[in-house]
Amino acid sequence: MKENSSGSAKAAVAQTAKWLVLLFFLAVAILPFLWLLVNSFRTNLELESSPFGWPKTLSLGNYRNAIVTADLIQLFVNSVIASVGSVALNLLVAAMASFVLSREHFRGRDLIHSIITAGVLIPIISFMVPYFMIITRTGLYDKLASLIFVYAAINLPISVALITTFMKAIPKELEEASIIDGCGFNQRFFKIVLPLSRSGMATAGTFCFVYAWNEFVMAMLFTSSTSSRTIQLGIKYFSSQFITDYTGMFAAIILSMIPSVAAYIFLHDKIISGLTAGAVKG
Amino acid sequence: MKKKQRANPWIVVYLAPITILFLVFFLFPLVFNAYTSLMRWTGSGTMKWNNFANYVRLLTDDTFFLSIRNNLIWALSQGFVQISFAALVALILARNPRGWKFLRTVYFLPNVISTVAIASVWVALYNPEYGPINAIIKLFGGTPRNWLGDTSTALFAIIAMTVIYIGYFMIIILASIMNIPKELYEAAQIDGASKVQQELLITIPMIRGTLVTAVTLAMAYGMRHFDTTYLMTGGGPAYATNTIGIALYQKMDALRYGDASAAGMILIALGAVVVSLIRAAMGKNDPMTESAQ
Numbered sequence: 001m002k003e004n005s006s007g008s009a010k011a012a013v014a015q016t017a018k019w020l021v022l023l024f025f026l027a028v029a030i031l032p033f034l035w036l037l038v039n040s041f042r043t044n045l046e047l048e049s050s051p052f053g054w055p056k057t058l059s060l061g062n063y064r065n066a067i068v069t070a071d072l073i074q075l076f077v078n079s080v081i082a083s084v085g086s087v088a089l090n091l092l093v094a095a096m097a098s099f100v101l102s103r104e105h106f107r108g109r110d111l112i113h114s115i116i117t118a119g120v121l122i123p124i125i126s127f128m129v130p131y132f133m134i135i136t137r138t139g140l141y142d143k144l145a146s147l148i149f150v151y152a153a154i155n156l157p158i159s160v161a162l163i164t165t166f167m168k169a170i171p172k173e174l175e176e177a178s179i180i181d182g183c184g185f186n187q188r189f190f191k192i193v194l195p196l197s198r199s200g201m202a203t204a205g206t207f208c209f210v211y212a213w214n215e216f217v218m219a220m221l222f223t224s225s226t227s228s229r230t231i232q233l234g235i236k237y238f239s240s241q242f243i244t245d246y247t248g249m250f251a252a253i254i255l256s257m258i259p260s261v262a263a264y265i266f267l268h269d270k271i272i273s274g275l276t277a278g279a280v281k282g
Numbered sequence: 283m284k285k286k287q288r289a290n291p292w293i294v295v296y297l298a299p300i301t302i303l304f305l306v307f308f309l310f311p312l313v314f315n316a317y318t319s320l321m322r323w324t325g326s327g328t329m330k331w332n333n334f335a336n337y338v339r340l341l342t343d344d345t346f347f348l349s350i351r352n353n354l355i356w357a358l359s360q361g362f363v364q365i366s367f368a369a370l371v372a373l374i375l376a377r378n379p380r381g382w383k384f385l386r387t388v389y390f391l392p393n394v395i396s397t398v399a400i401a402s403v404w405v406a407l408y409n410p411e412y413g414p415i416n417a418i419i420k421l422f423g424g425t426p427r428n429w430l431g432d433t434s435t436a437l438f439a440i441i442a443m444t445v446i447y448i449g450y451f452m453i454i455i456l457a458s459i460m461n462i463p464k465e466l467y468e469a470a471q472i473d474g475a476s477k478v479q480q481e482l483l484i485t486i487p488m489i490r491g492t493l494v495t496a497v498t499l500a501m502a503y504g505m506r507h508f509d510t511t512y513l514m515t516g517g518g519p520a521y522a523t524n525t526i527g528i529a530l531y532q533k534m535d536a537l538r539y540g541d542a543s544a545a546g547m548i549l550i551a552l553g554a555v556v557v558s559l560i561r562a563a564m565g566k567n568d569p570m571t572e573s574a575q
Contacts, residue, residue, distance in 0.1 A: 018374050021370060021374060022374060025389055025446065026385060026388060029389055032407060033395070033403065035414060036403050039406075051417045093299040096296040100296045104290065119308050121554075125506055125549070126315065126506070126545075126549045126550050127307075127312075127315065127546065128530060128534060129314075129318065130314040131311060134306065134311075149303075149307075152303070153304075153306070154307065156300060156303060185292040189296075214394075214395070214396035214397060216398050216509065217508060217512075235398050235399070246406065256396065257395055257399050260394045261391070261394060261395065263394070268387050268390070271390070271394075272387070275454060276453065
């Protein structure tokens with residue numbers, strides 16, 4: 001072992017470089033949002049005089065403006081309905097399909113699984129025209145149901161991929177025992193397999209929720225009135241309607257971020273292990 | 283177990299909902315797009331076959347070509363710049379430095395924040411009047427710019443703020459590194475391999491499959507890019523940041539539905555070409571099944 005001074009100098013440089021890289025990506029991940037948070041408490045005048053600085057008074061005026069002028073509560077409720085509705089529909093449909101695709105044997109099973117999961121490779125934005133036609137022709141235009149169906153459907157490939165992985169890992173013996181005990185097909189699904197694949201469902205559900213909560217392109221195409229507008233669209237319109245009220249818009253953005261950031265803070269272990277499980281398999 | 287058993291009728295029942303949704307939202311749109319891309323159609327009224335005029339019009343249009351070029355720039359920067367950043371950070375975090383779990387969690391945080399929020403924040407950061415980026419540049423004696431309003435900087439400015447959000451791919455690459463058997467490194471150490479040699483000769487080859495998948499996926503996402511650009515510049519100034527997705531939206535907005543469908547087909551085809559090319563170039567790996575995970 002020769003640890004001479006040039007070796008330790010090199011190690012020190014490597015250490016510094018390593019931490020510079022880590023801190024750079026840490027900074028870009030959080031500083032923009034901290035800047036937004038701080039400025040959501042400042043006035044537009046303060047912001048225009050300098051982009052940096054603390055609020056002179058801690059006033060919630062921007063938040064009140066955002067909630068009142070953007071009708072934020074209605075938008076919030078709409079987003080909750082669209083997100084929760086699509087997660088429920090997506091998980092039910094995906095879990096039923098995953099159950100037979102992972103635990104039953106029949107011809108064409110693997111082909112069906114491949115076709116469904118290959119759906120991830122399709123650029124959904126290329127479907128703007130057909131989706132618009134489907135939604136208007138079925139009378140779902142400007143109804144939250146349109147978003148529930150579209151969000152649930154778009155997330156089926158990823159949900160099926162995640163949930164089948166989890167369901168395949170459940171030991172066969174448990175199910176065989178239940179068959180001996182006289183459990184039918186439905187009971188096996190609802191009483192044995194579904195409860196045992198909870199964490200897979202939670203991961204898939206979180207993905208679908210975050211997608212649905214954050215989506216805006218389909219929401220922009222399929223809704224037009226405030227009664228069915230989601231919070232993402234609300235912010236987008238807020239920024240074009242109230243072009244000069246920057247700090248009010250910042251407050252609206254902060255409020256819109258709360259649900260998905262809160263979900264992430266509580267579920268980050270599950271989300272990361274969900275991503276990790278897939279990578280390990282590959 | 284009897285091998286020759288009749289298929290359980292419940293299987294059909296359990297597959298019915300996904301079949302319906304998949305037919306309506308994946309297969310029908312594909313067929314519909316292909317069909318209407320060959321038609322003269324304004325969204326209402328009758329469709330009329332027009333001898334590939336939609337494709338000809340798009341492919342001879344300079345602004346559409348600009349969109350294709352921008353899409354390729356998007357795909358390459360996401361596939362190579364973003365993945366390089368993600369791999370670099372993953373390599374560092376895999377050696378478990380102090381606080382690596384916390385860092386991993388924070389790096390992924392922007393991935394759960396909406397595009398609308400992120401785009402709005404960056405529009406504010408790039409703002410020529412009150413934006414902090416110009417303020418910092420002025421502090422160091424540089425010349426402030428109208429980053430998003432200038433045709434020479436707009437595309438770069440948008441891409442730059444997307445390639446630094448590495449969370450998703452970093453976590454996947456990190457998981458793959460941590461899955462490498464420790465014995466390999468122990469053996470290399472006994473043989474006298476340095477830390478750098480270990481990364482180059484063990485880690486990189488062992489995670490090659492994951493890297494290929496990550497590059498493929500990131501390029502596919504780059505090809506279908508729409509939202510951030512739509513929100514930040516709407517494709518402007520002067521189409522400098524237009525992508526195929528945005529062109530599609532513009533055609534639809536102008537009630538040129540046939541053109542929009544043709545743009546959609548070109549997007550799907552180019553995406554498939556880019557994915558096949560990158561797989562052929564980097565060795566085969568099945569992103570079809572892996573990407574779905």
